[in-house]
Amino acid sequence: MKSKMRSIIGFCFYASLVIGCMVILCTGPAFAKVAGPCSDCHTMHNSQNGVVWPGNDDGPFRALTTGGCVGCHTGTNDGTIDNNIPFVMSTAEPTYGPDYAANGTYSNSGNTLAGGNFYWVASAGGGTDNLGHNVETDSLSNADAAIGQTPPGFVSGWGTSGIGATWASNQLTCAGTYGCHGSHTYADDFADISGAHHADDTGGITGATVGLSYRFLYKILGKEMNTVGNAWEYQPTPTAHNQYKGYDRTDATAIPTLGSTTGGNTISFSCGECHGDYHSGADVAYSNPIAADPWLRHPSDYDMGNTLAGAEYYDYYGTDGTTRWAYNVVAPVASANVASVISAVNPITNDDTAIVTCLSCHRAHGSPYADLLRWDYQYMQAGTQTPAGWNNKGCFACHTTKDNG
Numbered sequence: 001m002k003s004k005m006r007s008i009i010g011f012c013f014y015a016s017l018v019i020g021c022m023v024i025l026c027t028g029p030a031f032a033k034v035a036g037p038c039s040d041c042h043t044m045h046n047s048q049n050g051v052v053w054p055g056n057d058d059g060p061f062r063a064l065t066t067g068g069c070v071g072c073h074t075g076t077n078d079g080t081i082d083n084n085i086p087f088v089m090s091t092a093e094p095t096y097g098p099d100y101a102a103n104g105t106y107s108n109s110g111n112t113l114a115g116g117n118f119y120w121v122a123s124a125g126g127g128t129d130n131l132g133h134n135v136e137t138d139s140l141s142n143a144d145a146a147i148g149q150t151p152p153g154f155v156s157g158w159g160t161s162g163i164g165a166t167w168a169s170n171q172l173t174c175a176g177t178y179g180c181h182g183s184h185t186y187a188d189d190f191a192d193i194s195g196a197h198h199a200d201d202t203g204g205i206t207g208a209t210v211g212l213s214y215r216f217l218y219k220i221l222g223k224e225m226n227t228v229g230n231a232w233e234y235q236p237t238p239t240a241h242n243q244y245k246g247y248d249r250t251d252a253t254a255i256p257t258l259g260s261t262t263g264g265n266t267i268s269f270s271c272g273e274c275h276g277d278y279h280s281g282a283d284v285a286y287s288n289p290i291a292a293d294p295w296l297r298h299p300s301d302y303d304m305g306n307t308l309a310g311a312e313y314y315d316y317y318g319t320d321g322t323t324r325w326a327y328n329v330v331a332p333v334a335s336a337n338v339a340s341v342i343s344a345v346n347p348i349t350n351d352d353t354a355i356v357t358c359l360s361c362h363r364a365h366g367s368p369y370a371d372l373l374r375w376d377y378q379y380m381q382a383g384t385q386t387p388a389g390w391n392n393k394g395c396f397a398c399h400t401t402k403d404n405g
Contacts, residue, residue, distance in 0.1 A: 321392035
């Protein structure tokens, strides 16, 4: 049986055209549509010097591409890589980060991007299912051994997202009806993101089309970190990072619809398209986190400024664990305003700059930690100062009183 590694690489080459072939070559401070040699992504005949390109039997690929999504997006990020292609898969273990060491020491020297990396869920990285999303690639189907094909918490038709109603034997793909990117109009990845890589987004991320949506997540908004040298959120800082779109949900029964300004254009809504039940708080379908107290599920699209005056969540700490109300690149929060990067996070003002999202805790593609978490959960020891270096870090960036003895 072909390896899961090939499965993922097919995805990444497949997704490289979905997400990464946003090979946005540019020397300015921001990227627009794809620019550069067409041969970076396309080949006319899939052969050269008597050898099938790139030397295997996987091709030819649709749209005259040199591979699938993952293939184009397989490599090592260094912030200045040619064409600034975002790599979401590596053939050797990447340096994960930003992250904390076992003693809580912070490091920003990693070479993974905002979504993390598929390496750890691929066979090359051990093939551990809960370390990443299991995506289908060009020729292989590997369902998660524990949960199968259907995403946990899936609710058919949640938010009228267009995601397939029944997963059955359909595996998660990069884009399409059963994927994350694209419009979910077509099952095929390539058809579903057709034209997106060549879309000109210099006018802003409006959500009007796939190419004008945040990271090709249809109708989702956000501020993309695309500065040369730090593209795709390579080694982010508290003042240079993606700004995720959030919404302060206050209606306990409202079901957002895709693209709506009442919660249907946020990064958490995007996750909810496959994990809709996780976007609810009470044990009632589609309920809002405020529908039950205490919550049954961790809230998302919820502003910490709504909590009681003096609550621990008012003390949200920055990356260093000592600076209060500073943006934390390891445990990021969203804002209602994504016109610019929000570096000052102040729950007390209740100005929608401290909105909890799915990505506050998880990576989208994968991480070396269980459940795609951003940090090592084993160091989250409540009611203790051991290890002391983890005070106000990880879960405790928001739950600022839980790590005190």
